[in-house]
Amino acid sequence: MFGNLLKSKKPQAIETNGLSDDDMEPHVNGNGVSNGLASNASRFTMNNGVSELIRKPVIETKGITKTYKMGDEVLNALSGVDITIYQGDLVAIMGPSGSGKSTLMNIVGCLDKPTSGTYKLDGVDVEKMNDDQLAGIRNQKIGFVFQSFNLLRRTPSIENVAQPLIYANVGGRERSKRSREALEMVGLGKRLHHHANELSGGQQQRVAIARALVTDPAIILADEPTGNLDSKTGAEIMCLFQTLNAQRGMTIIFVTHDPRIASHCKRVIRIADGRIIGDDVTVDFLDACKGDTFRE
Amino acid sequence: MLFELLKLAIRTLRANGARSVLTMLGITIGVGAVITLLAVGTGVQKYINDQFSSAGTNLVAVQAGRAQRGPGGGGFGTQAAITIDDYRAIVAGVTGVTDHAADFSRAATFVYNAKNSEVNVQGVTASYLTVRNIAMGEGRFFEEGDEQARARVVVLGPTVVNDLFPDEEPIDKMVRLNGVPFKVIGVLAPRGKSLFGDQDATAMIPLATAHERVFATQARTPNGDLRLNTIMLQTVDEKARLAVKQNISDILRVRHRLPDDEENDFTVLTSAELIDAFGAVTGVLTAFLGAIASISLLVGGIGIMNIMLVSVTERTREIGLRKAIGARSRLVLMQFLIEAMFLSLLGGIIGVIIGVVGAKAIEYFASFTTVVQLPAVLLAVGFSLLVGLFFGIYPARRASQLNPIDALRYE
Structure with missing residues (x-):
């Protein structure tokens, strides 16, 4: 399934153009494919055959900083982060602990506000919103x-x-109605009335994914979604994410330190010491739905 | 949204069944105690009201001495006395009175069949029974003629009969009061115990007989007037009461030669005033019982706060999740507040049931009337709701102010 999608990918120049608006200069990986291209499997493009020219940015951050004051010490968790994530992206934000990865996730997830910089989520400027508005977002x-x-x-x-x-x-x-549809989407159409504690770990994570899907959000933000699962179940969950991305054009962002997750993503953003140090796009990411690819 | 939050609260409380029940128990016991004790207090009030109204509500009583509140009072030192001449003057001068009676009572030695006992002997006018609303058991009461004749006839209360004539018919038996021979002509119907003791431990003789034959040495004032304990007047209706009272006061002040700046050396009481006075006392009693019971309600409230605080800590991640998926702080606050209030309201309602059952049980086992009043029930339920609100606010605020990032990471 993913293979087909990849084959249908169109030229890269367009993406580079699109990106040139941004401050971020994408890294190019060994395949020589420029960034973002593989991720344009948006529903729009697929269903209507319209050119990827219309790739729509879902997340645009510019110059995001976050500083924490701990007594006299000032800690720069993020020092100027620019990212653009497009609709239909399947992206992993990777970094070791202390890299600012979690801080970035909290800001991208509207759980926290940046100290400075701008953040546009699905066309809405969110950096100045109050707590209640953020809850709504x-x-x-x-x-x-x-x-x-x-x-x-x-x-x-x-x-x-x-x-x-x-x-x-x-x-x-x-x-x-919508909850049932979401559960059917994640393959739990027959477990509607099971209590969460009666389900296996993988099933529980599927319920959680259904919960994330049910509002038809602009992005899914997954924080180490396979961290509590064995590798087989982890692969199943990654397969589900990949399928949602491919078939429904869901924009999915993983925040992880697990290279196995990154290996299933079309794009990997690396962060260290509060800065973006890498932004790679690949076409030959692993397809979790094809067997057990999640072993280390 | 409120309905959704209520459903959520019920689900959460059910999920923690045992804990919810135990938490509720505090409120349940508190409300139950309030309801039961208020029912007891109200029962006492009703009992006292019944006591007075059985004596007739339009009664005005005159007694010697000043009515003084508090210790150190009392009219004993004031040389006050009301006399049979006062009685006659009042009866002659007061209008709006349908009936009247007087009594002079002292303890006397009562002898029958070599059995000796001390009995409260009441010298009363023939009208006494009607005015006091007392019924005869058997035999007859004495009449005007007996009084004029200073007849040596006595009517006994049931307690005296039980003590002295255990296996005998008392009527027509001869007894001695302070050595004077009397014939028993009747027995009073039982009246039971009152606030002032056993009403049936009495022996009634004609007033004139008491004055002149039995208590001749104690009956006269230094001036030689015949003393009375109480003068009772039955007024035509409730409204006449105050006029009669004033009238009596005017007559007695003149007769007792009291200067304008001197207080009365007698007391005029109306039954309504007595009911009010005792009502005030029992009201304080009821409030006191209620207050004690409210303390347990307060303790129950603290229990709710305690458990809600534990619950907030335990459910930190749930709170974090709710915030992450879009719950505003105010909704989180409401969710926990509704949980606390629902818990205490439910506890209160169960408490009302237990309280009513408790009151009925007291009535059944202690044969003591209890009265559960609707206002008391509403008050208790409303109060338990308030307890939930008051003690729920702090935990709910804590929940609503949690930072979602920290809350989600909480282990």
Whole structure:
């Protein structure tokens, strides 16, 4: 499936043009493919056959800094981060602990505000929003997937998935309809009423992914989504992410230190000491749906 | 949204069933205690009201001495006395009165069949039974003629009969009061115990007989007037009460030659005033019981706060998640507040049921009337809701102010 997608990829020059607007100069990997191109498998392009010219940036950060004051010491967690992530990207943000990776994820996830710099998410300037506005943005535009699933125990899957819709003021009937659809999408159509604690780890993470999908967000932000899973289940979950990306054009951002996740992504952004040190695009990323590719 | 939060609260509380029940227990016991104790207090109030109204509500009583509140009072030192001449003057001068009676009571030695006992002997007018609303058991009460004749006839209370005539018919038996021979002509119907002791431990004789035959040495004032304990008047209606009271006061002040700046050396009480006075006392009693019970409600509230704080800590990650998926701080606050309030409201409602059952149980086992009043129930339920609100705010605020990033990372 991914192979087909990759074959249909179109020239790269366009992407380079698109990127030239940004301060970020993309790194080019060994394949000589310029950045971003592989990720343009957006629903738009696929379904309508329209050129990738219209690749739409979902995340645009410019000069993001974040400083923490710890007593007299000032800690620069991020010092000028520019990233552009396009609709349909399947990207891993990688870095060792202390690299600023988590801080970046929190800012990209609208859980935290940058000290300076601008951040446009799906066309909305979010850097100056107050906490309530950010809560609304998270609800509408971001689907979170966590390492530890964070499901409500003793609560049926369908209710777990419906939680974000409650905060979006979606009515009960519409809520269960959309929650059921989301669960069917992740292959749990037959586990609607199982309590979260009755499901396996992989199933729980699927419920969490359904919960992230249910609001039809602009991006899915997954923080070490396979960290608590064995390699076989991890591969299954990566397969699900890749399928969502390929078939539905979901923009998916992984935040991870796990090279196995990165190896399944079309694009890898590396961060160290609060700066972007690498931004690579690859066409020959692994297809998790083809067997057990998740072994170390 | 409120409905969703309520559903969420119910789900959470059910998921932690045992803990929720134990937390509720504090409020349940508090409300149950409030309801039961208020029912007891109200029962006492009703009992006292019944006591007074059985004596007739339009009663005005005159007694010697000043009515003084607090210790050190009392009219004993004031040389005050009301006399049979006062009685006659009042009866002659007061209008709006349908009936009247007087009594002179002292303890006397009562002898029958070589059995000796001390009995409260009441010298009363023939009208006494009607005015005090007392019924006869058997035999007859004495009449005007008996009084004029200073007849040596006695009517006994049931307690005296039980003590002295355990296996005998008392009527027509001869007894001695302070050595004077009397014939028993009747027995009063039982009245039971009142606040002032056993109402049935009495022996009634004609007033004139008491004055002149039994208590001749104690009956006269230094001036030689015949003393009375109480003068009772039945007014035509409730409204006449105050006029009658004023009227009596005017007559007695003249008769007792009291200067304008001197207080009354007698007391005029109306039954309504007595009911009010005792109502005030029992009201304080009821409030006191209620206050004690409220303390347990307070303790229950602290229990709720305690558990909610534990719950907030335990559910830190859930709170973090809710914030991440778009819950505003205010909604998180509301969620926890609704949980606390629902818990305490439910505890309160169960407490009401237990309280009512408790009051009925007291009524059944202690044969003591309890009265559960709707306002008390509403008050208790409302108060438990307030307890939930008050003690829920702090934990809920803590939950709502959690930083989602830290909360999600909390282990």
